[in-house]
Amino acid sequence: MFKAKMNPRVFWGASLIIGLLLMLAVAAPGESDRLFQTAQSWVIDTFGWFYIASVAGFLLVVLTLALGPTGALKLGPDESEPDFPYLSWLAMLFAAGMGIGLMYFAVAEPIQHYATPPEAQPGTVDAAREAMVITFTHWGVHAWAIYALVGLSLAYFAHRKGLPLTLRSGLAPLLGKRVNGPIGDAVDIFAICGTLFGIATSLGLGVSQINSGLTYLTGLPNTAWIQVGLIALVMTAATASVLTGLDRGVRRLSELNLVLAVLLMLFVLAVGPTGFLLKALVQNFGLYLDHFFVRTFNLYAYEPRGWMANWTLFYWAWWIAWSPFVGMFIARISRGRTVREFVIGVLLVPTAFTFLWMTIFGNTAISLDMGAAAGAISEAVTSDLSTAIFQFLEQLPGTAITSTLVVLLVAVFFITSADSGSLVIDTIASGGADDTPRWQRVYWCSLEGLAAAVLLLAGGLGALQAATLVAALPFAVIMILLAAGLVRQMNADLAGRAVETEGPPLASQLRRILSPASRRDIDRQIQQAGAPALDTVREGLLAEGLDAAITQSGTGLFLTAAAEGGSGFEYRLDARERPRPALTALDAPEGRRAMEWRLSARSNGVERPRDLTGFTREQIVADVLDHLHRWRTG
CATH class of the missing domain: 1.20.1740 (Amino acid/polyamine transporter I)
Incomplete structure (x- = not known):
């Protein structure tokens, strides 16, 4: 109760x-x-x-x-x-x-x-x-x-x-x-x-x-x-x-x-x-x-x-x-x-x-x-x-x-x-x-x-x-x-966006992602941005001599990297469903509110999950590196 x-x-x-x-x-x-x-x-x-x-x-x-x-x-x-x-x-x-x-x-x-x-x-x-x-x-x-x-x-x-x-x-x-x-x-x-x-x-x-x-x-x-x-x-x-x-x-x-x-x-x-x-x-x-x-x-x-x-x-x-x-x-x-x-x-x-x-x-x-x-x-x-x-x-x-x-x-x-x-x-x-x-x-x-x-x-x-x-x-x-x-x-x-615009253009289909996102939107984002981002980081980790791999589990992807003498690094991208946030206390209770899908990122270096809905490949790469840095310095 x-x-x-x-x-x-x-x-x-x-x-x-x-x-x-x-x-x-x-x-x-x-x-x-x-x-x-x-x-x-x-x-x-x-x-x-x-x-x-x-x-x-x-x-x-x-x-x-x-x-x-x-x-x-x-x-x-x-x-x-x-x-x-x-x-x-x-x-x-x-x-x-x-x-x-x-x-x-x-x-x-x-x-x-x-x-x-x-x-x-x-x-x-x-x-x-x-x-x-x-x-x-x-x-x-x-x-x-x-x-x-x-x-x-x-x-x-x-x-x-x-x-x-x-x-x-x-x-x-x-x-x-x-x-x-x-x-x-x-x-x-x-x-x-x-x-x-x-x-x-x-x-x-x-x-x-x-x-x-x-x-x-x-x-x-x-x-x-x-x-x-x-x-x-x-x-x-x-x-x-x-x-x-x-x-x-x-x-x-x-x-x-x-x-x-x-x-x-x-x-x-x-x-x-x-x-x-x-x-x-x-x-x-x-x-x-x-x-x-x-x-x-x-x-x-x-x-x-x-x-x-x-x-x-x-x-x-x-x-x-x-x-x-x-x-x-x-x-x-x-x-x-x-x-x-x-x-x-x-x-x-x-x-x-x-x-x-x-x-x-x-x-x-x-x-x-x-x-x-x-x-x-x-x-x-x-x-x-x-x-x-x-x-x-x-x-x-x-x-x-x-x-x-x-x-x-x-x-x-x-x-x-x-x-x-x-x-x-x-x-x-x-x-x-x-x-x-x-x-x-x-x-x-x-x-x-x-x-x-x-x-x-x-x-x-x-x-x-x-x-x-x-x-x-x-x-x-x-x-x-x-x-x-x-x-x-x-x-x-x-400053970061200025650097991004010098590279290849972003995939135009990402601009069609609206809020609230559907399950199809999140699956598309994982396929077009999430998976390439994790693969980019995996290749970088392999080049640095770390054993890294990507696995699929349920609704998301796992990036793991082994570490000597301690627990390895884990980063998960996952599609998660939740009620649309209440704007005020007068909104309908959680069980009666419309649902939305979010791309959630979680790692063993950060306590709370982050919402990456709509993030580009480059932004997801930056998020993985941020989590990796916190794991290494935490």
Whole structure:
């Protein structure tokens, strides 16, 4: 019943760290809140510059990779084709941009900056302009550059290099075999901790907004314990989707959720100041470009203020904490895309939708607050951010219907975030496996809810915010290493491809291999690329005086080489069948998913098999030599 499929050091190591932090919060809630706030202040004072510089650097790296020669590299073998049509892929990127955050901050953030701006006079036209520039900066390409870097690293090393879909794989060019040791374990542990606290923060925001909506609609008290009860209810629904096969139902509900969110946005556009909003969208974008570099590097070094910790630095930490979650989603749907397509799509598509969303809600709220609302929305935001959207909807027709819709939207976003987040964390904790036992996903789902509930009781959203900001610090360092490893590997692959193009042309029939591959595709690849590659290596080994042979066994080929005074070298190419990977926790269970075939390579010099689907003869030769080198030096 409790069969496990995990990396025990990562699974239990991350659990231990998270458990210790939560025990501290339970044992001494007041002290733990002060501890979290002290840690946040220390991180801001000591490393605020590091967050700002890192995010600017991440944006520069992904743009350089996209616009330079590396932009032509495929996220997969050179012959691979995209798994999804272009429009479907763009639609999924669009969906990735939606979530609890947009529902919570769509009104709250622009109004907050309008009411208490960092620079302009509060409540003025200048404050309104500054509010939208700041909001665009926080939700624009900087956030998606963070996601793009992690997603690009995951996609490149998993789809092109055949490594497991975990964060540690991106450090292989820097660490070599040590990536499978304690250093790699530490990378995955930090990724899990950052992701879990980032999701817990989103859950805390979501449940506070649900509570505010229910207070508005039914008079339910707005207290921390009510919010804990709501967390328990919604997490029970998320757990049920894992245990009882509600995947299809919840998936349909989430798709309906997205449609309803867009309809809500169009409703606000229609009943709000439509002409003003269209003009504001254009002007907001122009102001965003005009202030781009100033806002990218602004730290208020000459006039320190707490505003940075509550907004920009919190956002940068929040995006970094969420990056394994969103990065893994966009990596899984992007096999076969070029680096250039990937980066441009990830940076621009969600950002464009977010700018439209924030303009429609934010500028409408500011316009109403300046006019008919007479400051009521600003007052509500100042007292409680989570009530902002409900005070806003009170100024529009159909308040009861739209407020109920918002509560339902946030609740379903809550469920899907918790369920999909548990899948991503479990994938990292299990070394990249996507067919883990359900109890493991339930375990992480429960831990996410527990973390959100405990930190809400310990110190409210402030404690959640502080925990996220601190947990993201070590992962920011890891992201810098991921960027270095990605640049090194891409440049090496470019050099290798340049050498390949000087030789004989590749067999044109390999370009017909599509994903998902069929058994016939893999058999053809073994015959046309695998067998000649193994024969090339065998001849080289014989020339070096080693006794080497190739044998056929079942669905694959064996290359063996004898060695004096020790075990010989073994390398196997094999056709293997597996369920298509789940894109989110809402996908069908393993037993009901479509199947695909992969060319798997395994040797006694490497712990995990590699996926060589679509590799050419030269690439398979290089893989055999890499395994041979590891065997000799291991």
